[in-house]
Amino acid sequence: MANSPAPRDPRTTIAAASLIAGPLLMAFGDLLHPQESMVPTEQVAIIVEHAGRWYTSHLLLFIGMMLFIPGLLALAALAEARKPA
Numbered sequence: 001m002a003n004s005p006a007p008r009d010p011r012t013t014i015a016a017a018s019l020i021a022g023p024l025l026m027a028f029g030d031l032l033h034p035q036e037s038m039v040p041t042e043q044v045a046i047i048v049e050h051a052g053r054w055y056t057s058h059l060l061l062f063i064g065m066m067l068f069i070p071g072l073l074a075l076a077a078l079a080e081a082r083k084p085a
Helices: 010-032 040-049 051-082
Strands: none
Touching: 010 051, 040 051
8 A cells, every 4th residue: 555645734735835936036036126327317217117017026026025934933833943052
């Protein structure tokens, strides 16, 4: 008889998904982000010209960061469980 893997805890699945989905959304947000300038007038012009891209990229970055948090917390808990120093 084949050994079936132990059922996973739903928190483990959520943590693994957040460690994948969070950085992926942040990467898409970074790729979509328009060029930036250190000159304030040029930066305002870029924001006005590409307002949709600016909003979408920052929204993807924000959502990616929020999704990444459960994965980081689970990773910290795993590290603590394996070597509590």
